[in-house]
Amino acid sequence: MKVLVLGGTGFIGREVARRLSSQDSTEVVVASRRAQGSPAGSSGISVDALDQAALTRALEGVDAVVNCVAGDGGAIVQGAETLVRAALDAGRPRVVHMSTMSVYGGAQGLVDESHPTRDDLGWYGHAKIEAEASFDRYRQAGGNAVILRPGCVVGAGGVDWVGRLARLLELRRLGDLGAAGDGPTNLVDVADVAQAVVGALALPQSPNGAPRFNLAAPDGPRWNAYFTDLAIALGATPVRRLTARAMKREIYLRGIALKMAERLAGKLGARVDLPPAITPSLTRLWSQQIQLDSGAATRDLRLSWTPYAQTLQRSVDWWRGSPS
Amino acid sequence: MIESAQVHADGQTLSCGICIVGGGAAGITLALSLIGKGLDVLLLEAGQEQADAASQSLYEGEVVDERMHSPTDKYRHRGWGGSTTIWGGRCMPFDPIDFEARPQVPLSGWPLSLSDIAPFYPQANAYLEAGHFEYDARDAFDPPAPPLIAGFASPSLSTEGLERFSCPTNMGQRYRARLAVAKDVRVLMGANCTAVHLTNDGTRVDSVAVTTSAGAKLRVTASAFVLAIGGLETARLLLASRDVRPAGVGNAHDVVGRYYMCHLAGNVGRLTISGSPTAVRHGYEVSPDGVYCRRRLQLTPEVQRWLGVSNLIARLHFPKITDPAHRNGVLSGLYLARHFISYEYGKRLNDGHGKGLLHELRHLWNVLTHPADALTFIAHWIRKRTLADRKFPSIILRNRTNRFSLDVHAEQIPLPESRVTLGTQTDALGMPRIKVDWRYSPDDIKMVERTLRRMADEFAASGAARFEFDPATLEDDLTRFGAYGGHHLGTARMGSDPTTSVVDANCRVHDVSNLFIAGGAVFPTSSQANPTLTIVALALRLSEHLQQLLAAQVLAAMDRDAA
Numbered sequence: 001m002k003v004l005v006l007g008g009t010g011f012i013g014r015e016v017a018r019r020l021s022s023q024d025s026t027e028v029v030v031a032s033r034r035a036q037g038s039p040a041g042s043s044g045i046s047v048d049a050l051d052q053a054a055l056t057r058a059l060e061g062v063d064a065v066v067n068c069v070a071g072d073g074g075a076i077v078q079g080a081e082t083l084v085r086a087a088l089d090a091g092r093p094r095v096v097h098m099s100t101m102s103v104y105g106g107a108q109g110l111v112d113e114s115h116p117t118r119d120d121l122g123w124y125g126h127a128k129i130e131a132e133a134s135f136d137r138y139r140q141a142g143g144n145a146v147i148l149r150p151g152c153v154v155g156a157g158g159v160d161w162v163g164r165l166a167r168l169l170e171l172r173r174l175g176d177l178g179a180a181g182d183g184p185t186n187l188v189d190v191a192d193v194a195q196a197v198v199g200a201l202a203l204p205q206s207p208n209g210a211p212r213f214n215l216a217a218p219d220g221p222r223w224n225a226y227f228t229d230l231a232i233a234l235g236a237t238p239v240r241r242l243t244a245r246a247m248k249r250e251i252y253l254r255g256i257a258l259k260m261a262e263r264l265a266g267k268l269g270a271r272v273d274l275p276p277a278i279t280p281s282l283t284r285l286w287s288q289q290i291q292l293d294s295g296a297a298t299r300d301l302r303l304s305w306t307p308y309a310q311t312l313q314r315s316v317d318w319w320r321g322s323p324s
Numbered sequence: 325m326i327e328s329a330q331v332h333a334d335g336q337t338l339s340c341g342i343c344i345v346g347g348g349a350a351g352i353t354l355a356l357s358l359i360g361k362g363l364d365v366l367l368l369e370a371g372q373e374q375a376d377a378a379s380q381s382l383y384e385g386e387v388v389d390e391r392m393h394s395p396t397d398k399y400r401h402r403g404w405g406g407s408t409t410i411w412g413g414r415c416m417p418f419d420p421i422d423f424e425a426r427p428q429v430p431l432s433g434w435p436l437s438l439s440d441i442a443p444f445y446p447q448a449n450a451y452l453e454a455g456h457f458e459y460d461a462r463d464a465f466d467p468p469a470p471p472l473i474a475g476f477a478s479p480s481l482s483t484e485g486l487e488r489f490s491c492p493t494n495m496g497q498r499y500r501a502r503l504a505v506a507k508d509v510r511v512l513m514g515a516n517c518t519a520v521h522l523t524n525d526g527t528r529v530d531s532v533a534v535t536t537s538a539g540a541k542l543r544v545t546a547s548a549f550v551l552a553i554g555g556l557e558t559a560r561l562l563l564a565s566r567d568v569r570p571a572g573v574g575n576a577h578d579v580v581g582r583y584y585m586c587h588l589a590g591n592v593g594r595l596t597i598s599g600s601p602t603a604v605r606h607g608y609e610v611s612p613d614g615v616y617c618r619r620r621l622q623l624t625p626e627v628q629r630w631l632g633v634s635n636l637i638a639r640l641h642f643p644k645i646t647d648p649a650h651r652n653g654v655l656s657g658l659y660l661a662r663h664f665i666s667y668e669y670g671k672r673l674n675d676g677h678g679k680g681l682l683h684e685l686r687h688l689w690n691v692l693t694h695p696a697d698a699l700t701f702i703a704h705w706i707r708k709r710t711l712a713d714r715k716f717p718s719i720i721l722r723n724r725t726n727r728f729s730l731d732v733h734a735e736q737i738p739l740p741e742s743r744v745t746l747g748t749q750t751d752a753l754g755m756p757r758i759k760v761d762w763r764y765s766p767d768d769i770k771m772v773e774r775t776l777r778r779m780a781d782e783f784a785a786s787g788a789a790r791f792e793f794d795p796a797t798l799e800d801d802l803t804r805f806g807a808y809g810g811h812h813l814g815t816a817r818m819g820s821d822p823t824t825s826v827v828d829a830n831c832r833v834h835d836v837s838n839l840f841i842a843g844g845a846v847f848p849t850s851s852q853a854n855p856t857l858t859i860v861a862l863a864l865r866l867s868e869h870l871q872q873l874l875a876a877q878v879l880a881a882m883d884r885d886a887a
Contacts, residue, residue, distance in 0.1 A: 108505040110360060176614060178453070178491070178713055179498050225450075228613055237466070237612035241491070241714035289505045 002027045003201070004058060004065045004093075006049055006083070008042075011157045012098060012150075012193055013068035017042050019194035020066075031058055049079045052086050059090035064201050066096045073127035080131035084138045095135060095145040096200045098193075101186055101214065101292055103129050103149060106284075112293035113149070113212040122281065135210045146200040150193050151186025151216035151292050154311055156318035158190065162230075164276045166319045169231040171275060173250060175240035180247060181224040183288040186216035189306040189314065199301030216292035217305040223286045226312075233316040250278040326504045329368075329515035334540040340366035340510070342870060343532060343546035345517045345561075348406020349856050350842035351552035352495045352503075353451055353863040354870075359506040363874055366544060367503075368515040368534060370553075371403030373496070378752075379403060379537065382516070385556075385758035386747045392806040393586075393762040398667050399810035400554055404513060405496025407554065407810065408856070410668060413492025413717060415454040415857040416485070417445050421625040421635060422735075422851040428632040428771065431583070431738050432849045435820045435829040441861050444868075448860035452490040453498070453714075455615035459486045466612050472619045472640070474603035476788035480627040481779055485637070489608075489616040489717045490856075515542070518755050520549070520561060522568040522836065529573075529839045535753050547877060548870055550840045552863070555584070555812030558845040559744040560758045562816065562826075574816065574833040577823045581745055583738035583814040584760070585850040586807035588768055590732055591641050592776065593793025595783070597726040606640035606728060607720035616717050621730070622852065623775055631778060633771040634735045635852040638779065641731035642721050645673055648686035653694025654701040654721055656687035671805055697722075730779070730791070732802065734772050735850040737765045744815050762807045769799045811855050816845040831866050842866050 008030030021041035028042035102125040105118030135145035168174035347369035385396035425433025446457040514537035559581035662673035708716035742763035819825025
């Protein structure tokens with residue numbers, strides 16, 4: 001089987017390409033905007049995911065494509081639409097599309113795949129909901145698509161949910177938030193996401209619509225516990241307890257200052273390594289009582305989830321070894 | 325889901341799988357642990373989310389000796405979160421010896437051992453935000469914390485045991501959001517349970533009666549009922565439910581309300597430590613997970629058995645606040661501010677004796693002559709307590725003199741004559757008010773005395789410190805403020821013999837097959853430990869038992885249907 005991994009040099013795409021390459025039966029082509037190093041056993045090509053003609057050429061002779069392209073809202077929506085058109089032209093390969101839990105918006109409680117999407121959390125969720133709709137149309141046009149909805153992806157290379165948090169913890173700007181950090185993390189190890197792609201490629205054709213799968217380890221902690229465990233593993237102790245007042249200061253004083261500094265640096269063309277900002281959307285997520293039900297992935301994608309302790313260790317090892 | 329009981333009309337019957345009465349430490353723990361189990365849980369909270377004076381006044385009652393016990397509406401809170409809204413946050417597990425039948429403590433011995441509860445302590449610790457379940461000072465700190473007293477070591481007197489402090493966490497506020505989104509747990513606010521109605525043969529609970537804060541009367545039926553209403557209310561509700569069993573529910577052997585225990589506590593004696601003040605760690609350490617921890621002095625179980633004493637811990641404490649002879653500006657400031665401090669926390673600043681103007685002036689003099697002390701203290705207090713979510717647990721003063729008293733916290737012997745009964749008055753909902761007659765035994769004082777003597781011997785033998793106390797004033801030292809407030813234990817004690825206990829090892833009322841009790845009421849003995857952590861751990865154990873029980877009942881019903 002020949003599989004094209006779009007966005008194959010990013011955090012998730014790289015792990016997917018590596019995992020697929022390790023199977024003897026799979027030939028992997030890693031596609032990214034700028035051809036970069038591809039994992040052993042795969043080949044790399046340079047493709048602009050918004051260029052339909054180029055994408056159609058890249059899909060020739062390909063059995064399946066995994067869409068791990070990241071980007072801004074326009075790129076996400078356009079990228080999905082372009083991929084669908086190219087795939088229809090190129091003989092309808094199977095598509096595995098990397099979506100996100102953000103399509104559930106501000107939903108709370110135990111959320112399985114039948115839960116309606118909610119476009120109430122800004123551009124990212126909005127774009128991801130639109131992108132999913134493209135693959136439903138692909139399915140209606142006779143294509144075969146599977147949509148994966150991971151929670152917060154961690155593990156080696158997890159810039160957002162390991163690196164950024166680790167920096168904030170080391171700076172003592174993050175810690176135990178009490179009720180404000182009581183939301184479930186819905187953590188998923190990037191290795192499990194790659195494993196889910198393998199399962200999705202082996203899934204029998206579904207009769208109606210593109211099947212969706214939530215991806216979140218069933219033993220994932222809540223944010224407070226994750227922050228505490230991460231901080232202790234990094235030696236960023238004693239863990240601070242932060243009040244709602246302190247978090248407001250973070251958002252409205254430091255957050256705004258950091259955004260202004262970022263813009264200023266951009267205007268001046270300077271490359272500065274600014275500390276991460278804590279945004280209102282982050283604090284909203286940390287208190288959101290949303291628990292992804294990933295029973296369907298366990299059952300149909302045959303996932304055996306990486307235990308939390310191991311995921312944590314991998315994440316910490318990567319952060320410690322990574323040049324910051 | 326959280327809603328007001330007022331959405332239900334008068335006369336309505338609500339049905340559910342498990343009915344939990346009370347939204348405090350035990351009830352909220354049960355409800356949280358049952359989320360997502362599909363058991364259809366209904367939690368009845370008598371009070372409201374905000375403090376409500378009308379609701380709180382339903383707790384008023386009678387105290388036989390007011391010097392010996394606080395008024396019954398103090399040290400407990402009738403409202404969402406229960407007494408976790410006002411608690412001090414001190415957590416520690418029970419010791420293995422607490423579960424043993426010990427000849428020196430008549431009627432001691434649990435039908436459980438520590439190993440039955442141990443699996444639930446880590447989760448209990450997490451719910452109470454007391455960090456990791458690590459209560460040994462040798463393992464709790466990184467880098468390791470210095471000893472309590474450098475140079476003091478004794479094979480009989482341990483200084484490695486810790487107490488860890490909750491924020492103190494108000495469980496109502498802290499976990500509200502989880503319960504609000506839960507689909508299989510309903511919380512009803514303003515739902516006062518006024519009676520437990522048994523079936524005619526008395527073997528099961530048929531329903532509980534509820535009066536809403538608006539006066540509507542409801543009925544709740546369930547497969548299982550759990551009373552999680554604190555040690556005083558448990559006795560009150562069981563005794564007041566007399567329609568089928570005239571002596572009250574679970575009271576066939578006149579045990580309900582008896583064996584009422586608190587703790588004996590007080591500041592005792594003078595501990596003089598030799599060497600430098602920097603060699604003493606009398607205050608708090610902070611664990612890597614950010615929790616305030618403090619070392620305690622405790623005789624080893626072997627020595628407790630050998631001496632034939634009850635369980636007791638002691639902490640290094642500053643001298644008596646009320647005596648201006650300490651010449652400490654901070655302590656005198658607290659003494660002078662005592663009228664502005666809440667009843668529960670100001671109690672020990674009022675020792676009940678008017679001391680006159682000169683006494684007050686001497687305290688004022690202490691404040692005026694030590695202004696830096698007071699300002700430093702106030703700044704620290706505001707930053708680390710008033711403005712902090714994880715609050716600095718108590719007042720710790722700089723040690724300049726190496727002179728302390730011992731702050732003692734001891735278990736007491738369960739006595740049948742120490743009891744909670746129904747009084748003659750009724751409250752606004754027509755329920756009889758309670759009457760509390762707390763007692764202690766002269767043997768309690770003797771055992772504390774033997775323990776303290778042994779501690780003194782150990783200090784003397786080490787040469788690191790000297791401890792002196794006056795046995796003649798010991799009883800007064802331990803009972804000056806009466807029973808230690810807020811620990812309402814033993815009124816529905818656990819045991820295997822129904823003639824001396826109310827519930828079995830699974831917290832089930834002996835002769836009522838679907839009635840369970842969660843909370844300090846079930847403790848047959850009181851331990852040295854503050855009760856909340858163990859209340860939460862026992863609630864988690866009960867939750868697991870109920871899940872197994874109801875799953876088995878569902879299977880049995882399916883078998884019956886199939887047959």
